[in-house]
Amino acid sequence: MAQEDAELLRPDLVFLDADARTRSEVFDLLEKRLTAGGYVREGWRAALDAREDRYPTGLAFAACTVAIPHVDPAFLARPYIAVVRPRNPVAFRSMADPDQEVDAEFVFNLGVMRDDGQVAVLQRLMGLFFEEDAVAELRAQRAPEDLIATVARHFA
Numbered sequence: 001m002a003q004e005d006a007e008l009l010r011p012d013l014v015f016l017d018a019d020a021r022t023r024s025e026v027f028d029l030l031e032k033r034l035t036a037g038g039y040v041r042e043g044w045r046a047a048l049d050a051r052e053d054r055y056p057t058g059l060a061f062a063a064c065t066v067a068i069p070h071v072d073p074a075f076l077a078r079p080y081i082a083v084v085r086p087r088n089p090v091a092f093r094s095m096a097d098p099d100q101e102v103d104a105e106f107v108f109n110l111g112v113m114r115d116d117g118q119v120a121v122l123q124r125l126m127g128l129f130f131e132e133d134a135v136a137e138l139r140a141q142r143a144p145e146d147l148i149a150t151v152a153r154h155f156a
Contacts, residue, residue: 009151012037013082014144020086026107030082039111044075056093058102063135065102067092068125070110070118080111083147106138128154
């Protein structure tokens with residue numbers, strides 16, 4: 001992740017131990033904060049749900065399970081990366097096998113607007129989730145700023 005991508009992580013968009021039990025509740029939480037912050041345009045939520053239905057984003061790594069939902073940049077007003085670490089894992093359909101579910105420990109919602117930006121960020125995140133030490137650090141964080149610092153350190 002380029003430095004410019006690391007700067008898309010902001011404490012007000014990091015939700016640790018979020019009380020969200022379903023994908024819909026995770027998306028509700030994101031929609032409320034992203035809309036209030038002027039990050040997304042009208043239709044963002046419908047586009048996010050539709051894309052997740054067509055192209056599931058749940059991924060199971062040896063070190064952890066994640067979901068990385070995102071939408072077409074046309075639904076973004078300004079760039080961001082939001083992170084939800086639910087109190088308990090939340091089921092997302094698997095990217096590898098849409099008939100299966102992945103209980104995501106982390107949800108990284110990408111709002112990257114630059115050309116090829118989402119692909120680059122996805123690659124960096126996937127690399128992070130292969131690193132057991134990095135994942136252990138992510139799990140241990142108790143403050144949004146500390147989670148951001150951990151992500152940025154592993155992307156340096």
